[in-house]
Amino acid sequence: MKHSYTKILAAAILPACILIFSAAPATMAGFSAAAQERIGGTVEFDKTVHDFGDVMLSDGPLRCTFTMKNISDKPVVIYNVVTSCGCTDVEWTRQPIMPGKKGTISSTYSNDEGPYPFDKNLTAYVSGIGNPVILKLRGVSHEKQLSLEEMFPVRFGSLGMKSAELKCGNLEQGGYRSDEVKVANLSSAPVRISFSGITPGLTVSVSPNPIPARSTAALKFTVTADREHWGKNWHHAVPLVNGKAYTATEDGKKTSGISVYSFTKENFSSLSKEERDAGSRPMFSSSTFSFGKIKAGTPVEAEFNFTNIGKNDFRAYKVDIDADKATHTDVPVVKCGFKGSFRVNLDTTGMPAGETLVIVTLTTNSPSRPIVNLFITGWIE
Numbered sequence: 001m002k003h004s005y006t007k008i009l010a011a012a013i014l015p016a017c018i019l020i021f022s023a024a025p026a027t028m029a030g031f032s033a034a035a036q037e038r039i040g041g042t043v044e045f046d047k048t049v050h051d052f053g054d055v056m057l058s059d060g061p062l063r064c065t066f067t068m069k070n071i072s073d074k075p076v077v078i079y080n081v082v083t084s085c086g087c088t089d090v091e092w093t094r095q096p097i098m099p100g101k102k103g104t105i106s107s108t109y110s111n112d113e114g115p116y117p118f119d120k121n122l123t124a125y126v127s128g129i130g131n132p133v134i135l136k137l138r139g140v141s142h143e144k145q146l147s148l149e150e151m152f153p154v155r156f157g158s159l160g161m162k163s164a165e166l167k168c169g170n171l172e173q174g175g176y177r178s179d180e181v182k183v184a185n186l187s188s189a190p191v192r193i194s195f196s197g198i199t200p201g202l203t204v205s206v207s208p209n210p211i212p213a214r215s216t217a218a219l220k221f222t223v224t225a226d227r228e229h230w231g232k233n234w235h236h237a238v239p240l241v242n243g244k245a246y247t248a249t250e251d252g253k254k255t256s257g258i259s260v261y262s263f264t265k266e267n268f269s270s271l272s273k274e275e276r277d278a279g280s281r282p283m284f285s286s287s288t289f290s291f292g293k294i295k296a297g298t299p300v301e302a303e304f305n306f307t308n309i310g311k312n313d314f315r316a317y318k319v320d321i322d323a324d325k326a327t328h329t330d331v332p333v334v335k336c337g338f339k340g341s342f343r344v345n346l347d348t349t350g351m352p353a354g355e356t357l358v359i360v361t362l363t364t365n366s367p368s369r370p371i372v373n374l375f376i377t378g379w380i381e
Contacts (some may be wrong), residue, residue: 183216355379
């Protein structure tokens, strides 16, 4: 698979970025995407993304609030919240938040940047959490109101969606993520929505149900982590409209159901600093394998070598390869102080000509490197 380097480096840093699809009711009012997330066993946010959906420029400034609950046994302080641009203002709870109590982070987006999609970040620094918490404000501003058919172009019968592919973001073992998107009833009569063929670990529902005629509803979905699934995973469900299944078309491709993407990694939140320091730690001799310039169809065998410089055995739970035709050998369990290696075999048949970069993502048991990104680069003639 061919990628631009800008997009690849972004993906390397965040292998499973959190995406909430824009959605809006017929009245063009926004909605709150309820992405509940527990962070570090310290706090729990009611959502980490607020999607205003499709809004009008004439609506003026847009406001939202994120609620954070202290689930630890010590007071928590929001030290600071930094916005990604001057078009976003923010306020937050300044006093310590006691165990079991809640604080808020409230933001206002100016909504004066033109009729375009917007995606703004709030970076919150919270005591007891090693990394800052990223909160997002998203939506699409319009100069004129759109019809339901324009806003929900993917159609399973009279059920309209923005997209059949939904993304749930990062999961940790023992946890779950919930989110929601807007869907629409494009018909002139109420419709009842149910689901079949639901992948284990996924729950999905629609509210209100039945959906009133020419109206919208929230499609809510939850993915629960389990130790049989690591790294990149897709969960699936087939929507039934009044008991009947339909095939939808998106980007020229037909689909019989919705797909929910998630990325699952190990949960180290309960470990002490000493336990983290005693974990495994892989050190790769090189994170990039270059195959040089080859003709399309030439097989590539990339080898990656590493040493476990940690204090416990290193284990890779899963290997994900960002290419359609690729296989890999097993990644060995490596004791502390020992070396290991594995190979990726890449079939370049049908790959686009030009500069190519493929990402190999390891999901591991290392507290310091729970996700390892490796790269296969080269030029295909």
